[in-house]
Amino acid sequence: MYRGECLCGTVMYQVNTAISTIECCHCQTCRKAHSSAFAIGVTIDSSSFEFVNGEDSLQAFESSNGKFRVFCKKCGSHIYAYRPQQPKTIRLRAATLNTDLNQFTIKHIHTENRIKLN
Ligand SMILES: [Zn+2]
Ligand SMILES: [Zn+2]
Secondary structure: OEEEEOOOOOOEEEEOOOOOEEEEEOOHHHHHHHOOOOEEEEEEEHHHEEEEEOHHHEEEEEEEOOEEEEEEOOOOOEEEEEOOOOOOEEEEEHHHEOOOHHHOEEEEEOHHHOOOOO
16 A cells, blocks of 8 residues: 655645556656656556545546646646546556655656666
C-alpha cells in the first residue's frame, strides 16, 4: 500500500497494489503537461486506486484524443491520467507518491524525444 498527495496536500490518495517498475516518459505531451524534461508514471488497476481526500479539487484536461490528464486545480500537481475507453487502468503520476521512489525499477519510454541532460 502506498499513499500520495499533490503539492498543496489537498488531494490525497492511496494505492492498494504493489508497484515494481515506474516509467520515465519523454514524450512531448508529458514534457509540456508537467513542464519538465520527463514525467514518471505507472499504470495500475483503477480498482486499486482510491482517494483519501480532495477528489472534488481535481480538474481534467483532454491532452490528446481520448486521454485526460487529471490535476489538482489549486496547485497544479498532476495526479493521474485516464482514457474513458480503457476504464480498468489509470496512469498514476508516480512523482506524487509519498514513498522512496528509489525502491522502484526505472524504465525509460519515448526516448526518441529524450533531452540530453548532462
Ligand atoms: Zn494540490
Ligand atoms: Zn508521455
